[in-house]
Amino acid sequence: MQNGFIKAAAYTPEIKTADCRYNAGQILSLMEKAASDGVHVLVFPELCLTGYTCGDLFLQNVLLDSAKKMLVELSRQSKKFSMITIIGLPLIYESKLFNCAAVLYQGKILGIIPKTEIPNYSEFYELRHFSPAPVKNGILFIDNEEVPFGNQLIFRCLEMPEFVLGVEICEDLWVNQPPSNRHAQAGATLIANLSASDEVIGKAEFRRQLVKGQSAKLISGYIYADAGMGESSTDLVFSGHNLIAGNGVILAEAKPFEGAQAVSEIDLQEIIFERRKINTVHPLSTENYAVIPFSMPLRQTPLTKKIRMNPFVPEDTAHLRERCELIFSIQSAGLKQRLTHVQAKSAVVGVSGGLDSTLALLVSVRVMKELGRPMTDVVAVTMPSFGTTGRTKTNAMKLCETLGVTLRIVDITDSVRSHFRDLDHDESDHSILFENAQARERTQVLMDICHQCGGIVIGTGDLSELALGWATYNGDHMSMYGVNSSIPKTLVRFLVHYCMEITENEPLRDVLKDILDTPVSPELLPPKNGEMIQYTEDLIGPYELHDFFLYYTIRRGFTPAKIRYLAEYAFKNVYDAFIIEKWMQVFYKRFFAQQFKRSCLPDGPKVGTVTLSPRGDWRMPSDASSVAWLESIGKE
Template identity: 55%
Template sequence: MKDGYIKAAAVTPDIKVADTKYNTKNICKKIEECSKNGAKIIVFPELCITGYSCGDLFLQELLLRDALKGLKKIAKCTEKTDAVVFVGLPFEYKGKLYNVAAAVSAGEILGLVPKTYLPNYNEFYEARHFTKGMEETVYVDIEDEQVPMGSKMLFVCDKMRELVIGAEICEDLWAAGPPSIAHALAGATVMVNLSASDETTGKAAYRRELVTGQSARLLCGYIYASAGNGESTQDVVYSAHNLIAENGTLLAESKRFENETVYTEIDVQKLTEERRRNTSFWAGGKENEYEEVEFSLKIEETTLTRFIDPAPFVPDRKEEREKRCEEILTIQAMGLYQRLKHTNSKCAVVGISGGLDSTLALLVTVRAFDRLGLDRSGIKAVTMPGFGTTDRTYLNAVNMIKCLGADFREISIKDAVNVHFKDIGQDASVHDVTYENCQARERTQILMDIANKENGMVIGTGDMSELALGWATYNGDHMSMYGVNASVPKTLVRHLVHYYADTCGNEELKKVLYDVLDTPVSPELLPPEDGKISQKTEDIVGPYELHDFFLYYMLRFGYPPKKVYRLALQAFEGRYEKDVIYKWLRNYYWRFFSQQFKRSCLPDGPKVGTIAVSPRGDLRMPSDACGRIWLDEVEALEEK
């Protein structure tokens, strides 16, 4: 439960229709099994104590009485179990029969949540036996214990207050107004669904979409446990399709027709932080109408089994990745298209270094020009060799510009920078930050002045990862008239260029782009060694794949450093040593807070994903904010 993680299980036990003793015994076995595997929320199917397919046997007093005895045994089974368990059974109240989800924990029956929507169409005939659940909570007597019952009930963990569980039953989710909507607006962060959904062709895909879609809409975890083998197959078949989702992502899914148990961890902290930033989420919440029932769980370390993606900005599947790349390139190009159209500009000026970022900026500019129907000669692609330029990057820049049909210009900055060194008294043999930044600012001056001369605009090349780290020269490469890469992380830049190379249909251009991809990332501001790049960015600021990981979890979910570190250790296990991850995590937080002044005056640029650092959009952060408490937490990690 530390760091907001709670392990959940969706279980389909083996049952026999109407054999409550057999079913209760198997449910108890499954509870013990799930508990041994660390599950804290355990969900069973609808009416699982009796079986969903009992038909008119639900009208038999003996079945109802034994189902209640089964519930009491299941509750007793949880006495030594650190979990909250949800099981389904028929329950009679004031002469009416209800299909209920019973919550049990620590030997007690916490409450009964009745089904709201009773399907009575096609193969379903629940209204023949059951009554729609009441909204207002009533108290029912179960062997001299008063137990709350009602559809507006939430179960709250006393030691982890953000863990609030709401329950609904099968058809409730399929209805136009699922109870889970009201549950979420009243504070529920995790939904459990006790289901008996029969299987028909194509239904599994729709069920999967319902569960993941509802978890996304409600910013919640969703645990769906369905009936399976053992139910009557007189007219239909049940597939035991168990699903666990979190905020639109399917975390676990069972193999159908196998009566499996699926496990995963739900990040409740992430869900509450998502809701915190979503200001429209609480509109219409009616938490005062709900009965809250407390349960207790121990606070302990949750072993993570869920996949932690080391590249959260980059889709893992090739098909999805290519689709994402095409979409991002289009967004970038459309942003520039509108700016060029608005300014009636027929000229774009791009500084081309032969590196990844300037390559992507040029490719995007070409797309925008093509969409506008402008001749590519209006793209002034300028290469500006300096003290650190190598033959490899220079030739790649020249060949790429020619392949794309842009207007090639070469302007060496060496003489101008040397004059500037003399003017300010800089020793050219001292390769300090002044030595580097003078070159970056000279290049920006050239680009800006060409844009003035040609009535054009300078296209920015810097990416979001560099902006997060402040790895840009203030009023140098930091500045432009429109920054097309400003919200693209470095790990994604590489894939965008790769995708363009594979789909451009020009073998010569593809060859050049592949060599750009194979070139070490460098600003090339220091003289080369033996003709090769001597200044490698990732040797100085750290691996971009680590920084993009840190950036994603810090800004997207607001995770504190200790949680980011924990996830990084798991995501990069076998790739980076613990001390390496720690070193660059500390470096990341120090740079992020110290460099906000550069992000506070960023040029315009299009947002392409869920994260951006524009001061006008996603990141309204003061330039003089103190990062002390974040760095303190990072330093505390080293002590451990």
């Protein structure tokens, strides 16, 4: 539970219809297993103590008394576990029979939730036996104890306020106004659903989408436990299709007829952050709700779900290709609108032979094709200087040649030397002035060429560089439109790789491959024996780490301590804890110190959920202190 993670499980026991004692034994066995695995919330299917398919046996006192007796026994057994367990059974309340979920914890029944929506169509005949949940909460006496009863109960953890549990049952999810809507508005961050959903063709995908969609709509965790083996197969078959979702993502799934156990960690801190950020999430008055507190000591939750090293990049190949195409479409649409609006005669791009400028050039070429204009309206400018290597210069020229754009070569070495003389600067002094003078001269050249040819300068800097401030102020920091401004470096690489894969132009494919193989470098220091000596990631750290830090800082709002914990887990086979902490220090120091550069960024299209535009998703004072964030890195 530390760092906001709740380990959730949905288990389907193999039951015997109408044999409550046997079923309780199966449930207890799974409770013991879940507890030993560190589960915090365990959900069982609808009516699992009796079986869902008991039919008119539900009207028999023998079955009802047996179920109630086993409920009391399981409640007593739950004292051994620091784990909430939710089981389904029939119970009588004020002379009516209800399809219920019982919430057990530490030897007590915390509450009983009756099913709200009772289906009575197709294969379902529940109204024959069960009544819908009453309008108001009440009290049910079980084993001489008062137990809260009603569909307006939520359960809150005292030690972890983000952990608030709401419960609904099967059909409740399938209607247009699920009870979980109200639960979430009343503060529930985690929804448990006890279900007995029979399996027919096409239903599994629909069920999956329902669970996924409800968790997204509510911004919540969702645990769905489905009936399976042991139910009567007279007319129906149940598959144990268990699902766990978090904020629109399926985290774990026991596919139909396979295993019947789903276990994963749900990040409730992430859910709270999303709700806090989105101002259209409206809380509901809890006036009619009973909020039932429980105490669950905080403990570290060992992660079992995969934490991706590249959170900006989809893992599935087909999804990645689809994402790349969409990103190109967004970039192209934004640039096309800007070129059309200002009636630009050309798009001027500084081309270095690196990844960022390659991507900007590819986008510019695509826009000209869409506008039906000649490729020569893209003016690519390569500006060699002290640090330029033969490899990058050659690649830049080959790239322009294969794309058919206008290429201009402007060697800025003499201009920069003249500037050094004006400042009485020794050329052998390779200080920050030596580097930034080149970057600013290149920008001046680009700006003047764009006036010369009636165009606009297309910015090449990416999101990762903006986060770190890895740009020369009023140098490569500036342009008329930054097409890469919300694309992180790790994704830039995949976009260029995508272009390499889909092109039928073999020379273009070859040059893109070599650009992808070239180390990232600003090439501002003189090479040694023709080879570059300046590698960006040696200076500021691996971009895959910085993009990881950036994603979880901005998109998820996590503390540095939590991000460090996730990074150590995700990169455990790549970087040790010392290296991760070292580059985290660099990330936060630079992120805070370099905000002034982001406060005056040129326009650029928002592509993903993380952007640092001062006019869009990120507004931050340039003089904010990083002290609290740096101190948080070392906290547990």
